[in-house]
Amino acid sequence: MRFRDAALAKRVAEKIRKAAPSKDIVKICHVCGTHEWTITHYGIRSLLPENVEVIAGPGCPVCIVPASEIDEAIELALNGATVTCFGDLLRVPGSRLSLLDARAEGADVRVVYSVADAVKMARREPEKRFVFFAVGFETTAPSTAVEILKVPPENMSFLISHRLIPPAMKALVEMEDLNLNGFIAPGHVSTIIGMKPYEVFPRDYGMPTIIAGFEPLDVLFAIYMIIKQLIKGKPQLENEYVRAVLPEGNVRAQKLMREAFKVENGRWRGLQTIPKSVLTLRDKYKKYDSRRKYDLQVECSVDVPPGCRCHLVIVGKIKPTECPLFMKACTPRRPIGPCMVSMEGTCRIWAGTIRP
Incomplete structure (x- = not known):
């Protein structure tokens, strides 16, 4: 077909x-985010x-990372660690700075295309402390699990920010x-x-x-x-997606995730705390856990910048065009909220087709 x-x-x-x-x-x-791109790009809403x-x-996996976890990555970077991450994360706002801002202040923040790339860097530069900021849903969590189970070098740790989709769906139903x-x-x-x-x-x-x-x-x-x-x-x-999705899913990937991670309650930007929705490293891998290794303590954080309505866009309560900052103060070149930063963010997707 x-x-x-x-x-x-x-x-x-x-x-x-x-x-x-x-x-x-x-x-x-x-x-x-890919569904939203398809719906918006092909004008599917206009057909309904x-x-x-x-x-x-x-x-959007980047959009829902709470500011506190961005702040943790920035704290590590400003205190001498080499923080590696995917490119989408660079401009996501923390409470005060983004990782891109931290890099401008002299921090060693590097973009990688896979967690394996980050591990290779750590092996090549054993004198440095490397951190991989592991963000994403069930799609990317197995890749992080693989590298942890393969026993990374001693100078490598992981700031885990993986989240699970079904618990978030449950939170939406209950709104x-x-x-x-x-x-x-x-x-x-x-x-x-x-x-x-x-x-x-x-x-x-x-x-x-x-x-x-x-x-x-x-x-x-x-x-x-x-x-x-x-x-x-x-x-x-x-x-509907029978050409790619098996009823049982990818059993090997599920096993890797169970081996490396445990499931806990956790915060999402826009959704607050969702029960059993975040992955954290199991105790036997705690020496690779950046939070425990460096005793990270972010006391307070600000998820939503003044005037921004990303927290409402994220849960579908408003459309991007209903945010007063959309394509005015907040644009793809000068994003204020996380929904305008990532290519999978709803505001960023709408910005490609809608003008103020």
Whole structure:
């Protein structure tokens, strides 16, 4: 199948219009930056009936890192550690500075393309203290786990900021003012975790949940499948992305994550504390844990800069255009909030197609 076939997309959109309830609002939430890019770039919202709304949830891994954890990385960098991270993290604001600001002040902050690159640097420069700032959802956590289990050099540690998507979805469902009717589950995350973690949503919350790929037709099919379930009154979990997602997921990657990490309660920018949603290193690997190794203590932090509404954009309560700073004080060249920094941030995606 050609998943960008415009004629087929129009036919599916017509099926959505015919199947959708005529009056009731249908609010569907996705939790993936790539889904938001597809929806925005291909104008999928313009194909839907006015009462069918697709909102973006916390699907940007960089955007939901709380300022306190950015502050930890900056503290390490300003105190002599070499902090390595992915490029998206450089400009994400902490309470006072970003890692890019810290680098401008003389800190050794380096962009890497993989955690393996950071480990190689540490081996090449044994006289320096290296830290890898490990950010991401279930998609990237196995790569971090692999390097920890392979026994990195003594001068290497990890500032773990990995988070889990299903607990965040549960937090969204339980927000009374969101009034969600269905979920589009993220394809990349699902290749790792499979289908089982999503079973709770149709079973306990009556929430149709569709695992979807990233092409325009993937998203349209997912919306149509959700609406059909709502009309029938039979919510269930379905896998639209069968070409990539196995029911059991990637069992080997799951095993690596269980070996290296334990699951704890933790804060998300925009969502505060979510039970059982963050990964931390198991005690047997504590010597590689930057927080324990350097006794990091960030006393207070500021997640949301004055005037910024990223915390509301992250959970889909407002659109980027409803933030007073969007494309005025806050632009891709001069981002104020994290949603405008990352290529997966909702504001950054909208900025590519919407002008003030």
